Amino acid sequence: MPFMPMANKEPAVRLPLSFEFFPPKTPEGAAKLRNVRQQLYAMEPEFCSVTYGAGGSTHDGTFGTVREILGEGVSAACHFSCIGATKVTVRSQLAELKAMGVKRLVALRGDLPSGYGIGGEFLYASDLVAFIRAETGRDFHIEVACYPEVHPQAKSPEADLQAFAAKVRAGADSAITQYFFSPEAYWRFVDEVRALGIDTPIVPGIMPITSSTQLMRFSDACGAEIPRWIRLRLQSFGDDTASIKSFGLDVVAALCERLRDGGAQSLHFYTMNQSVATLGVLERLGWSA
Numbered sequence: 394m395p396f397m398p399m400a401n402k403e404p405a406v407r408l409p410l411s412f413e414f415f416p417p418k419t420p421e422g423a424a425k426l427r428n429v430r431q432q433l434y435a436m437e438p439e440f441c442s443v444t445y446g447a448g449g450s451t452h453d454g455t456f457g458t459v460r461e462i463l464g465e466g467v468s469a470a471c472h473f474s475c476i477g478a479t480k481v482t483v484r485s486q487l488a489e490l491k492a493m494g495v496k497r498l499v500a501l502r503g504d505l506p507s508g509y510g511i512g513g514e515f516l517y518a519s520d521l522v523a524f525i526r527a528e529t530g531r532d533f534h535i536e537v538a539c540y541p542e543v544h545p546q547a548k549s550p551e552a553d554l555q556a557f558a559a560k561v562r563a564g565a566d567s568a569i570t571q572y573f574f575s576p577e578a579y580w581r582f583v584d585e586v587r588a589l590g591i592d593t594p595i596v597p598g599i600m601p602i603t604s605s606t607q608l609m610r611f612s613d614a615c616g617a618e619i620p621r622w623i624r625l626r627l628q629s630f631g632d633d634t635a636s637i638k639s640f641g642l643d644v645v646a647a648l649c650e651r652l653r654d655g656g657a658q659s660l661h662f663y664t665m666n667q668s669v670a671t672l673g674v675l676e677r678l679g680w681s682a
């Protein structure tokens with residue numbers, strides 16, 4: 394079925410939104426991100442989150458960006474990865490975040506670059522969630538990651554589902570998914586989670602498509618499946634970025650529409666520190682500011 398233009402439809406129901414950024418590496422990147430954030434704030438996000446390099450490699454950039462977002466009057470979630478960390482450092486960073494006024498964390502295991510081994514006092518994100526709850530009670534709303542298409546290191550889909558359940562039992566309040574392009578994978582995962590008696594919100598993570606090579610590289614690394622029909626079309630556009638972006642907009646807007654119509658309660662956008670693609674999708678959905 395061809396993509397139907399959405400312009401003539403009834404005004405669309407708007408879902409709560411959140412936007413994810415990574416900490417910029419340069420002053421120019423930081424200035425650009427400030428602009429991007431202002432453009433996205435027009436969509437009144439529930440919160441904006443900032444990623445955190447595993448091993449604490451982006452501590453200053455992450456905490457600094459979170460501080461800026463809070464200073465702009467927007468709720469900020471700080472990603473927090475535990476791989477390689479000690480309880481002493483996590484404890485002091487939690488105190489730092491609390492003092493900054495952070496109320497929401499995305500608690501993760503993270504991935505160290507190959508060759509670093511595992512180390513540290515936390516093996517899995519569930520250990521981190523349990524530690525945060527034990528140390529800080531209900532001071533933070535804790536988000537965790539989940540994987541409708543199964544985490545690449547999971548022993549099996551069932552083991553990954555149980556690993557997710559362990560994070561909820563340890564005290565997670567809600568979850569954000571790895572990005573995906575097959576809504577069926579999301580619905581199945583949600584059904585499997587609900588069958589375990591878990592009613593935690595599971596927010597679809599949405600990756601706007603702006604570049605073919607970058608998307609394929611990310612997807613190979615994180616185990617997100619690019620359906621063959623999408624991969625082939627993206628490949629066929631070569632360096633024609635206008636066609637990639639236009640096709641990407643169709644695909645991602647249609648995905649969001651299906652998720653909304655199927656009952657998703659909110660959407661989390663992996664903005665890649667850009668506003669145009671995310672705003673384009675929201676505009677296509679009829680959710681302009």
Ligand SMILES: Cc1cc2nc3c(=O)[nH]c(=O)nc-3n(C[C@H](O)[C@H](O)[C@H](O)COP(=O)(O)OP(=O)(O)OC[C@H]3O[C@@H](n4cnc5c(N)ncnc54)[C@H](O)[C@@H]3O)c2cc1C
Pocket residue numbers: 443444445446447472473474499500501502503504516517518519537538539544545546547548552553554556559560569570571572598
């Ligand atoms: C929304 C979102 C945000 C992210 N943000 C960041 C970020 O800011 N920084 C960053 O470095 N990375 C980030 N990531 C990537 C994430 O760190 C990686 O996907 C990482 O490999 C797994 O992290 P996790 O928290 O899901 O780990 P876990 O939940 O610990 O799972 C990791 C693996 O271990 C398995 N597992 C879990 N518990 C057990 C157990 N008890 N026994 C055996 N196996 C188990 C799981 O099945 C899975 O395969 C993000 C991912 C998502 C989806």
